[in-house]
Amino acid sequence: MKIIVDAMGGDHAPQAPVEGAVMAARRYGITxxxxxxxxxxxxxxxxxxxxxxxxxxxxxxxxxxxxxxPARAVKAKxxxxxxxxxxxxxxxxxxxxxxxxxxxxxxxxxxFHLGRIKGVKRPAxxxxxxxxxxxxxxxxxxxNAEVKPEYLAQFGLMGAVYAERVLGRRNPTVGLVxxxxxxxxxxxIVQEAHQLLKTMPINFYGNVEGKDIxxxxxxxxxxxxxxxxxxxxxxxxxxAMTKQLLREELSRDAKALVKTPxxxxxxxxxxxxxxxLATQSGVALGFIGGLLANTGLIGWGFKRALDRISQRTxxxxxxxxxxxxxxxxxxxxxxxxxxxxxxNGVRVAKTAVEQGVVQAIRDxxxxxPKAQSVSTGG
Amino acid sequence: MKIIVDAMGGDHAPQAPVEGAVMAARRYGITxxxxxxxxxxxxxxxxxxxxxxxxxxxxxxxxxxxxxxPARAVKAKxxxxxxxxxxxxxxxxxxxxxxxxxxxxxxxxxxFHLGRIKGVKRPAxxxxxxxxxxxxxxxxxxxNAEVKPEYLAQFGLMGAVYAERVLGRRNPTVGLVxxxxxxxxxxxIVQEAHQLLKTMPINFYGNVEGKDIxxxxxxxxxxxxxxxxxxxxxxxxxxAMTKQLLREELSRDAKALVKTPxxxxxxxxxxxxxxxLATQSGVALGFIGGLLANTGLIGWGFKRALDRISQRTxxxxxxxxxxxxxxxxxxxxxxxxxxxxxxNGVRVAKTAVEQGVVQAIRDxxxxxPKAQSVSTGG
Numbered sequence: 001m002k003i004i005v006d007a008m009g010g011d012h013a014p015q016a017p018v019e020g021a022v023m024a025a026r027r028y029g030i031t032x033x034x035x036x037x038x039x040x041x042x043x044x045x046x047x048x049x050x051x052x053x054x055x056x057x058x059x060x061x062x063x064x065x066x067x068x069x070p071a072r073a074v075k076a077k078x079x080x081x082x083x084x085x086x087x088x089x090x091x092x093x094x095x096x097x098x099x100x101x102x103x104x105x106x107x108x109x110x111x112f113h114l115g116r117i118k119g120v121k122r123p124a125x126x127x128x129x130x131x132x133x134x135x136x137x138x139x140x141x142x143x144n145a146e147v148k149p150e151y152l153a154q155f156g157l158m159g160a161v162y163a164e165r166v167l168g169r170r171n172p173t174v175g176l177v178x179x180x181x182x183x184x185x186x187x188x189i190v191q192e193a194h195q196l197l198k199t200m201p202i203n204f205y206g207n208v209e210g211k212d213i214x215x216x217x218x219x220x221x222x223x224x225x226x227x228x229x230x231x232x233x234x235x236x237x238x239x240a241m242t243k244q245l246l247r248e249e250l251s252r253d254a255k256a257l258v259k260t261p262x263x264x265x266x267x268x269x270x271x272x273x274x275x276x277l278a279t280q281s282g283v284a285l286g287f288i289g290g291l292l293a294n295t296g297l298i299g300w301g302f303k304r305a306l307d308r309i310s311q312r313t314x315x316x317x318x319x320x321x322x323x324x325x326x327x328x329x330x331x332x333x334x335x336x337x338x339x340x341x342x343x344n345g346v347r348v349a350k351t352a353v354e355q356g357v358v359q360a361i362r363d364x365x366x367x368x369p370k371a372q373s374v375s376t377g378g
Numbered sequence: 379m380k381i382i383v384d385a386m387g388g389d390h391a392p393q394a395p396v397e398g399a400v401m402a403a404r405r406y407g408i409t410x411x412x413x414x415x416x417x418x419x420x421x422x423x424x425x426x427x428x429x430x431x432x433x434x435x436x437x438x439x440x441x442x443x444x445x446x447x448p449a450r451a452v453k454a455k456x457x458x459x460x461x462x463x464x465x466x467x468x469x470x471x472x473x474x475x476x477x478x479x480x481x482x483x484x485x486x487x488x489x490f491h492l493g494r495i496k497g498v499k500r501p502a503x504x505x506x507x508x509x510x511x512x513x514x515x516x517x518x519x520x521x522n523a524e525v526k527p528e529y530l531a532q533f534g535l536m537g538a539v540y541a542e543r544v545l546g547r548r549n550p551t552v553g554l555v556x557x558x559x560x561x562x563x564x565x566x567i568v569q570e571a572h573q574l575l576k577t578m579p580i581n582f583y584g585n586v587e588g589k590d591i592x593x594x595x596x597x598x599x600x601x602x603x604x605x606x607x608x609x610x611x612x613x614x615x616x617x618a619m620t621k622q623l624l625r626e627e628l629s630r631d632a633k634a635l636v637k638t639p640x641x642x643x644x645x646x647x648x649x650x651x652x653x654x655l656a657t658q659s660g661v662a663l664g665f666i667g668g669l670l671a672n673t674g675l676i677g678w679g680f681k682r683a684l685d686r687i688s689q690r691t692x693x694x695x696x697x698x699x700x701x702x703x704x705x706x707x708x709x710x711x712x713x714x715x716x717x718x719x720x721x722n723g724v725r726v727a728k729t730a731v732e733q734g735v736v737q738a739i740r741d742x743x744x745x746x747p748k749a750q751s752v753s754t755g756g
Contacts, residue, residue, distance in 0.1 A: 132622045145557050146565045179523050179607035187524045187604055210611030214619035226565055227605055229557035233588030234609055238616060241592035244510045 001028075002056075002094045003349045005342065007036030007044070008063040008081040009101025011335045017100060018044035020342020025053040027343065028350055033058050033094055035085040060084035066335060070104030074112055082106055086113040089328045096329035096349035098320060100337035107143055110326040117358065119365035121148070123325035124155045125225070125332070126162070127232055128318040131216030137163050138213065138221045139324065141228035152176065152193035152222055153200055157364045158324040159220035160202040165355035166322070166348060167219070175208035175218035177227060183207060189224075197222070199369060319344030322352065324361065329353050379406075380434075380472045381727050383720065385414030385422075386441040386459040387479025389713045395478060396422035398720020403431040405721065406728055411436050411472055413463040438462035444713060448482030452490055460484055464491040467706045474707035474727035476698060478715035485521055488704040495736065497743035499526070501703035502533045503603070503710070504540070505610055506696040509594030515541050516591065516599045517702065519606035530554065530571035530600055531578055535742045536702040537598035538580040543733035544700070544726060545597070553586035553596035555605060561585060567602075575600070577747060697722030700730060702739065707731050 005021040007014045018041060021032045031054040034041045038059045045055065062080040064073045074083060082101065086109045088094045099106050107125060116123060126139035137159050144151060156174045163172035176194055178186035183194050185207060197204045205218045213221055213231070223231070319341055320333035329352045333345040352358075383399040385392045396419060399410045409432040412419045416437045423433065440458040442451045452461060460479065464487045466472045477484050485503060494501060504517035515537050522529060534552045541550035554572055556564035561572050563585060575582045583596045591599055591609070601609070697719055698711035707730045711723040730736075 130619075132619050142557060145563070145568075177608060179520055179604050185523070190523075190604075210608040210613075211615030211618065213612060214615040223608075226557050226568075227608055230555060230588040230601075230605055230609065231612055234591060234612065235588070235616065237587075237589030237592040238613065240589065241508075241510050 001030040001350060001353060002033060003030060003346050003353075004033045004035055004058070004085045004088055004094045004097040005346060006081045006085055006097070006099030006101050007034040007041045008060070009099040010333065010337050010342075011066070011100075012338065013101070014040050014044045016337055016339050017342050019048065019339035020337070021055065021346065022048045022050055022053065023339055023343040024346035025050075025055050028347060030054070030346075030350060031056060032346065033085075033088065035060050035088070036063070036081045037061060058084060058088060064102050064105040064109075066102050068102060068105060070102060070108040073102070073105055074108040080105075080109075082109040083113055086110055086330075089330070090114050095353040096331065098331045098333060098342070098345040098349050100320070100333035100335060100342060100345070103142070103332055103335075106330065106332050107323060110323055110328075110330050114326050114328050114330070116325055117327050117362050117365060119368070120158075120325040120361070121154060122151045123323055124151075124158065125228075126159065126321045126324055127228075128321050129213065129221070129232070129235075131214050133216030135167075135318065136213065136216060136219055136221050137167065137321070138223070138228060138231070140223065140225040141232050142225045143323075144225040145229075146226070147189065147193075147224040149189055149192035149196050152190070152224065153196035154325070154365065154368075156197050156202055156204065156220065156222045157200055157368070158361050159222060161360045161364055162322055162324060162352070162357055163219045165357050165360060166351050169219045171203045172219035173203050173205040173217075174220040174222060175205045175212065177213075177221060177223035178207040178209070181207050181209065193222075201364065201367065316341035317344060319346070319348045322348075322357070327358065329358060379408040379728060379731060380411060381408060381724050381731075382411045382413055382436070382463045382466055382472045382475040383724060384459045384463055384475070384477030384479050385412040385419045386438070387477040387484075388711065388715050388720075389444070389478075390716065391479070392418050392422050394715055394717050395720050397426065397717035398715070399433065399724065400426045400428055400431065401717055401721040402724035403428075403433050406725060408432070408724075408728060409434060410724065411463075411466065413438050413466070414441070414459040415439060436462060436466060442480050442483040442487075444480050446480060446483060448480060448486040451480070451483055452486040458483075458487075460487040461491055464488055464708075467708070468492050473731045474709065476709045476711060476720070476723040476727050478698070478711035478713055478720065478723070481520070481710055481713075484708065484710050485701060488701055488706075488708050492704050492706050492708070494703055495705050495740050495743060497746070498536075498703040498739070499532060500529045501701055502529075502536065503606075504537065504699045504702055505606075506699050507591065507599070507610070507613075509592050511594030513545075513696065514591065514594060514597055514599050515545065515699070516601070516606060516609070518601065518603040519610050520603045521701075522603040523607075524604070525567065525571075525602040527567055527570035527574050530568070530602065531574035532703070532743065532746075533600045534575050534580055534582065534598065535578055535746070536739050537600060539738045539742060540700055540702060540730070540735055541597045543735050543738060544729050547597045549581045550597035551581050551583040551595075552598040552600060553583045553590065555591075555599060555601035556585040556587070559585050559587065571600075579742065579745065694719035695722060697724070697726045700726075700735070705736065707736060 005017050007017050025032045033056045035058040038057050041057050060081040062077040064080045064082050082105050085097050089097050122144050124140035125143040126137050127141045128135050129138045139155050139159050160172050160174050163169045178190050320331040323330040329349050331345050331349045383395050385395050403410045411434045413436040416435050419435050438459040440455040442458045442460050460483050463475050467475050500522050502518035503521040504515050505519045506513050507516045517533050517537050538550050538552050541547045556568050698709040701708040707727050709723050709727045
C-alpha cells in the first residue's frame, strides 16, 4: 500500500502534510510518498524521527497555490505536486492521493491526468458535513454547477458506495436535496433525478430539505454543484457572522466588566459562543481546541461537553472527503488541515483502497440500466 | 389607511394577531380590519381596551391551516380569511394585508385573487435575513423552483424598490447568488441573469457566494426559489443541530455538576449556546427572550450583549417580509409571530403603502428594456 501526500498543499504546508505523513507512516505501517520540492520536504523530515518508516519523496518543482485559477494552473504548472502526484496514481505507481491544497486544482488535475471511471458522466466533489447523528457525505459541492438527472443519479450511487465502504454505514440512505419532501417538488431536473434514483441499486430515501441535512436524516446528500457550493459557503458565513456579532456586542461591555466577577462569566460565555460558531459551521474545530487550551476560565464540565462535541464534529477526525468518479482514490482535505487531519486523510485514502471503492463504483455504474445512460448521456 | 390582519393566521392565532392588531391600531392611528371568524375575533378583542381605536371585522368562516396544501386549500376554502382578505385588497377596500399564516396559502391566494403587477413574470417570496450589518432581503425563497433569467432580473428590481422604500437603504446593492464571484460562474440561467441585471436601473453588485449573505455584503440577495428555499431551511436546520448537540453533551454532565460551583457556569454557557443558535438561524428570537427572562444565572453584562444582538437579529423587529410582484401590498409574517411582531408587520405594510412600493415596481417593470421581456418572456 502506497499513498501519495501532497507536501505542498494546504495552509500549513509543508509542515502539516509532512508531519501528518510521518504520523501516518508510523501508525498505519504503509508507504507514504511525499510529492513536492525535495529540499523543502527533506528539511521538514529532519525535524521528525523517521527511522524504520517507509517514506519516499517524488520530486515536483512547482506548486499550485490556493489562489491559482485551477484549470489554468494545472496546464501552466505541469511539474506541480498535484500533476506529478496524479500521474503517479494514473501509472499505478501508488494506490491513493491525499492533498489539502487547492480543491479546484485537485479536481482539474484529476480530470486531466487521471480521467473518469468508465461510464461516469461527471466526477463530483464531496464534503463531510457534521450532523446531529455524526456526519453525512454531501455531494456535489462545486464540480458541476449544471447537472443532468443522470449525473445526480450517479452521484447517489457513488456516494452510497463510499458511505458504505469507507464511512462504515450499513445500507446507507441517500437523499436528494429539493425544496420539499414530495417527489413532485423541485426543478424538472431534480424531479427526473428523483425518478432515476428510485431505479438505482441504492437505499434511496427520497427528497430532503435544507433542514434535514444537519438533522442527519440521510447518510448521503445528493445535490448539484451550484446548490452544494452555496450550502457549504453559507454555513461558513453563518459561523463568521456569529463570531462578529458576539465580538461587537461583548466588546461594548468589556471595559466596564474588566476585573468584576461578571468579567469572568462574560469571557466564558464569549468562549462558548465562539466555540459554537465553529461547531455550527462545520469548520475549523481546531479553533475550539485553541480556545479550550488558552482559556483558563472554562470550567471543566463545559470543557468536557465541548470536547466531545468538538470530537463529534471536528473536520480533522474525518481527514478529507473523496473526489468521486475519477479513476483512482483521491482524497481532498481542508485547507486548514493540521498534521492530525493529514494523518486521518491518509487513513481515509487507505480505507478507500482496501475497500475497493473505485472498483465498486465501476461495477455499480456498469450495472446502471442502459436506457438511462443513453437517454440523458452527457 | 386601512390594513387587513389575518386573525386566523399563525401559530398563536387568534391571540397574537388580534393583540398585535390592537397595538398597531393604537400606535399608528390607522384602521385595522381583522379578517376571520367574528365570534372568535370578538372574544379576543374583549380582552383588550379598544376604546377610540378604529378596528373592523371582516367575516370569514374558514381557515387555511399551516399544514394545508396551499393551492388546493385556496380553492377548497373560498371563505377562508386569506381569500376574503385578498379579495378586499383587490376590490380596493383596504390598502395592505398582513398574515402570519401558511406562506404558500398567502402566495396562492394572492396569485388567484389579487393577480400580478402588469409585466411581472412571477411574484417572489422574500424573507428578511439577519447579517453582520443588520439584515438583508433575500428572494425568492420558494415561490419559483425554476426560473428564467428575466425572473431573476425582475426579482432584483423588485427587491431594490422594497429595500429602498421600506427598509430605508439608499441606493441598495443587489447581489446574485452564484457559486463564485466571477460573472462566468453559475448555471447558464444565472450567467444570463447576471448580464440582464447589469442593464437594470439598480445598483447591481454582481455575484455573491453563500458566505456573503450573512456577511451583509449586499442589501438584496437574488436567487431562484429552489436555492433560496434550501438556504433558509438549512439555516433552520443548523440552529436545531446546535441545540440538540448541546443538550446531549451537557446532559451527560448535568448530574455530576448539580450543586457545584461549575453548575452555574455550565447553565450559563448552555444558555449562551442556545441563544446563539437562535440568533444564528435567524428564527425564534423570542426564544432568547424566554431564556433571558427565566435564567436567573445570566450575568447582566452577558444579558445586555445578548439583548442587543437579539434586537439586531430578532424576526419580530422586522414584522414580516413582502410578497413582491403581486398587485397589492402583501406582508407575510413568521408563523411564530407574537403580538409585537404582528404590530411591526402592520407597520411594514403601512410603510409599503405610504411609500408607493407597488406603483414603483409597476413603473420599474414598465421601464425594463423591451427586448428583455420579449427574448426571455415566460
